[in-house]
Amino acid sequence: MALPVSPLAPASYPELPEVRGVRFATAEAGIKYRNRTDVLLTAMDEGTTVAGVLTTSKCPSAAVDWCRQHLAAGTARGLLVNSGNANAFTGSKGVASVALSAQFAADALGVKPEEIQLASTGVIGEPLDANKFAEVTGEMAGRLAPGPWLDAARAIMTTDTFPKVATATVAFDGEDVVISGIAKGSGMIAPDMATMLSFVFTDAPIAAPVLQALLTPAIGKSFNAVTVDSDTSTSDTCLVFATGKANVAPIESVDDPRAATFAAALGDVLHELALLIVRDGEGATKLVTVEVEGAESDHSAFRIAQSIANSPLVKTAIAGEDANWGRVVMAVGKAGEPADRDRLRISFGDIQVATAGERDPSYDEQAVSSYMKNDEITISVGIGLGNGSATVYTCDLTHGYISINGDYRS
Amino acid sequence: MALPVSPLAPASYPELPEVRGVRFATAEAGIKYRNRTDVLLTAMDEGTTVAGVLTTSKCPSAAVDWCRQHLAAGTARGLLVNSGNANAFTGSKGVASVALSAQFAADALGVKPEEIQLASTGVIGEPLDANKFAEVTGEMAGRLAPGPWLDAARAIMTTDTFPKVATATVAFDGEDVVISGIAKGSGMIAPDMATMLSFVFTDAPIAAPVLQALLTPAIGKSFNAVTVDSDTSTSDTCLVFATGKANVAPIESVDDPRAATFAAALGDVLHELALLIVRDGEGATKLVTVEVEGAESDHSAFRIAQSIANSPLVKTAIAGEDANWGRVVMAVGKAGEPADRDRLRISFGDIQVATAGERDPSYDEQAVSSYMKNDEITISVGIGLGNGSATVYTCDLTHGYISINGDYRS
Numbered sequence: 001m002a003l004p005v006s007p008l009a010p011a012s013y014p015e016l017p018e019v020r021g022v023r024f025a026t027a028e029a030g031i032k033y034r035n036r037t038d039v040l041l042t043a044m045d046e047g048t049t050v051a052g053v054l055t056t057s058k059c060p061s062a063a064v065d066w067c068r069q070h071l072a073a074g075t076a077r078g079l080l081v082n083s084g085n086a087n088a089f090t091g092s093k094g095v096a097s098v099a100l101s102a103q104f105a106a107d108a109l110g111v112k113p114e115e116i117q118l119a120s121t122g123v124i125g126e127p128l129d130a131n132k133f134a135e136v137t138g139e140m141a142g143r144l145a146p147g148p149w150l151d152a153a154r155a156i157m158t159t160d161t162f163p164k165v166a167t168a169t170v171a172f173d174g175e176d177v178v179i180s181g182i183a184k185g186s187g188m189i190a191p192d193m194a195t196m197l198s199f200v201f202t203d204a205p206i207a208a209p210v211l212q213a214l215l216t217p218a219i220g221k222s223f224n225a226v227t228v229d230s231d232t233s234t235s236d237t238c239l240v241f242a243t244g245k246a247n248v249a250p251i252e253s254v255d256d257p258r259a260a261t262f263a264a265a266l267g268d269v270l271h272e273l274a275l276l277i278v279r280d281g282e283g284a285t286k287l288v289t290v291e292v293e294g295a296e297s298d299h300s301a302f303r304i305a306q307s308i309a310n311s312p313l314v315k316t317a318i319a320g321e322d323a324n325w326g327r328v329v330m331a332v333g334k335a336g337e338p339a340d341r342d343r344l345r346i347s348f349g350d351i352q353v354a355t356a357g358e359r360d361p362s363y364d365e366q367a368v369s370s371y372m373k374n375d376e377i378t379i380s381v382g383i384g385l386g387n388g389s390a391t392v393y394t395c396d397l398t399h400g401y402i403s404i405n406g407d408y409r410s
Numbered sequence: 411m412a413l414p415v416s417p418l419a420p421a422s423y424p425e426l427p428e429v430r431g432v433r434f435a436t437a438e439a440g441i442k443y444r445n446r447t448d449v450l451l452t453a454m455d456e457g458t459t460v461a462g463v464l465t466t467s468k469c470p471s472a473a474v475d476w477c478r479q480h481l482a483a484g485t486a487r488g489l490l491v492n493s494g495n496a497n498a499f500t501g502s503k504g505v506a507s508v509a510l511s512a513q514f515a516a517d518a519l520g521v522k523p524e525e526i527q528l529a530s531t532g533v534i535g536e537p538l539d540a541n542k543f544a545e546v547t548g549e550m551a552g553r554l555a556p557g558p559w560l561d562a563a564r565a566i567m568t569t570d571t572f573p574k575v576a577t578a579t580v581a582f583d584g585e586d587v588v589i590s591g592i593a594k595g596s597g598m599i600a601p602d603m604a605t606m607l608s609f610v611f612t613d614a615p616i617a618a619p620v621l622q623a624l625l626t627p628a629i630g631k632s633f634n635a636v637t638v639d640s641d642t643s644t645s646d647t648c649l650v651f652a653t654g655k656a657n658v659a660p661i662e663s664v665d666d667p668r669a670a671t672f673a674a675a676l677g678d679v680l681h682e683l684a685l686l687i688v689r690d691g692e693g694a695t696k697l698v699t700v701e702v703e704g705a706e707s708d709h710s711a712f713r714i715a716q717s718i719a720n721s722p723l724v725k726t727a728i729a730g731e732d733a734n735w736g737r738v739v740m741a742v743g744k745a746g747e748p749a750d751r752d753r754l755r756i757s758f759g760d761i762q763v764a765t766a767g768e769r770d771p772s773y774d775e776q777a778v779s780s781y782m783k784n785d786e787i788t789i790s791v792g793i794g795l796g797n798g799s800a801t802v803y804t805c806d807l808t809h810g811y812i813s814i815n816g817d818y819r820s
Contacts, residue, residue, distance in 0.1 A: 058742065058747070089767060093768065124736025126769075233740065312722070312811070316815035316816040326496075326535040330642070333469030341469040341470070358537075397816075399813075402808060402809050402811075406727070
């Protein structure tokens with residue numbers, strides 16, 4: 001029943017170094033899948049700070065509610081994640097289930113339940129039996145190890161066709177600080193959501209408010225800048241844990257010059273994970289970068305880029321290797337943002353196809369058709385009104401998406 | 411190259427009575443299609459008033475710009491519509507083309523160019539050669555007739571698989587007043603846009619400001635309440651012409667009690683045309699009604715209903731005959747409108763599947779699966795916060811949509 005691996009999967013995975021202060025184990029709890037791991041238990045040493053960004057959905061999962069409540073403390077000692085069941089729209093059963101899940105993880109790790117962060121991904125509306133965790137967490141706690149990270153990434157997959165990892169290393173005071181992350185995206189079989197989960201771990205010593213201040217803007221350029229199908233999950237979760245075990249002085253202010261260096265490296269890791277999610281978008285055969293510049297503001301540029309990246313007519317055209325820039329015009333026009341038809345400029349790759357409100361005089365169908373055969377397509381749009389710019393990443397819309405999501409749920 | 415007729419096409423078409431003061435003809439101008447009509451020329455008697463609603467796109471077609479400019483006068487004597495080319499994003503060529511098109515139609519009908527309304531639908535970005543009209547308008551003017559309406563509806567089709575007509579008759583002062591309309595929706599071959607055009611004709615005598623005042627709210631419950639794929643066209647146009655040839659006293663105020671009667675009949679015609687467009691949505695196999703009640707306002711209910719109706723995950727589930735209410739929860743959650751997960755109620759048809767934030771205790775998968783096999787599906791959602799309600803109509807998202815829109819443009 002496994003899907004074929006996405007044609008956009010990376011050719012190889014990076015070696016992920018150990019993150020001091022982080023150990024984990026995976027197990028088969030049999031929540032939904034058979035013959036694969038579906039639980040990840042991660043232990044973080046004392047002193048670990050945490051920051052997070054959670055779904056804006058008005059119908060969040062029980063696990064998201066739990067995280068939101070316990071992120072405020074800024075510290076964490078454990079992370080329990082399962083695939084196969086999202087524990088979303090499960091009412092009071094969901095509330096009881098997350099409390100019990102945190103208790104089992106806390107008991108196994110010898111910490112308090114409120115020090116446990118939780119995430120669940122899979123079917124919506126099915127109660128999640130927390131007792132499944134009781135059967136495995138104690139045993140998992142006995143074999144925690146600092147790797148291999150690909151195992152952690154595999155345990156949280158749903159209809160993902162490949163595991164998603166990224167890493168960066170920065171030197172502070174002659175000491176290497178590691179930032180490693182895992183993520184999961186969209187998938188199949190009993191597909192219910194394109195649910196995004198990402199967990200990043202670093203041994204840098206960073207105060208929780210600083211970590212949060214660095215994380216939030218980075219999300220805007222990474223996970224919030226990708227779209228597979230415009231459907232926002234009930235369970236989207238990105239958590240960053242900082243163990244502080246690297247032998248460097250603590251970063252306690254965003255004004256510490258190292259904060260900017262760390263933020264850049266964290267941004268790179270998040271950006272790479274976000275692109276891996278698009279590369280594994282359901283049914284994807286092309287990675288599409290939508291660049292908008294010249295809008296009235298960055299926010300306006302972002303909304304226009306989203307309108308293009310979410311347009312089913314643009315996405316099906318790309319699947320058909322059709323440089324259908326008329327549909328790009330349509331998507332700019334419907335975005336609801338300031339735009340002047342007669343100033344628009346549109347390029348596919350380096351080939352300008354439209355300028356000043358009409359087809360480019362040098363338009364060469366042959367050249368642009370040939371460009372559209374690439375695996376990676378860049379659409380760039382100049383609005384001609386100001387200095388606002390934004391980039392959004394998406395994939396094409398193919399028969400694969402319909403097949404994956406039109407199959408019967410049970 | 412013709413698409414198979416939509417399985418949701420009506421079994422038969424109503425007889426459309428003559429609308430006094432309206433005559434028309436269709437012709438093959440060879441704009442893009444071969445062996446079919448692609449031009450409609452309509453003549454309206456002196457004294458005809460006009461009202462219209464046009465696309466909100468920031469990149470409207472040249473014809474839309476023309477209509478917007480000339481609707482202000484409130485009168486019209488002719489309508490020229492072509493299929494095969496949208497005359498959108500054609501720059502100064504487009505401006506020249508609409509002026510010339512209006513001139514040819516005006517010359518043929520013996521009226522002024524500013525008394526001609528224009529609409530074009532088809533490929534975006536291709537210059538439209540107005541001389542094509544010069545070759546046919548004179549000849550068409552010689553054979554104007556009050557019917558048959560199906561011919562008019564056929565001439566404006568692009569990838570529509572059936573012509574769309576609707577009619578209503580109301581009696582004022584013992585005299586029948588006719589309201590007849592045609593529309594076109596989405597289509598194929600070199601598909602560029604799901605472009606919506608609709609033209610309604612009545613012999614009622616109605617002052618232009620009254621006609622506009624009655625039309626605008628009716629659009630909200632008809633054309634603006636349907637969505638095939640969330641992509642707003644550069645060319646959406648709905649025009650209503652009132653010839654005043656019915657032998658009744660003029661309606662010169664919205665406070666005239668007959669205005670409400672007329673508005674209701676006009677609303678019925680527009681609603682029926684809008685539903686015909688959904689029934690011919692690209693690749694559609696099911697007509698879906700999304701009813702939302704209990705929202706904080708009607709506007710909020712409408713935005714939630716749109717979020718559900720535009721969700722590709724909801725639409726693919728319906729194509730797969732899967733009562734995947736978890737995806738409905740997701741779509742409510744992402745709408746950005748006030749909602750409380752723990753008050754949500756969701757039904758498919760008469761079957762309540764979720765209540766108070768979780769699966770209905772009496773949930774019966776068998777019953778709901780059987781319901782999902784119907785051609786027409788109603789999803790109703792109770793938000794539980796207020797009295798706002800709205801209904802939006804859509805179709806499912808199938809392999810047909812991908813095939814129609816992923817084919818190469820040229």
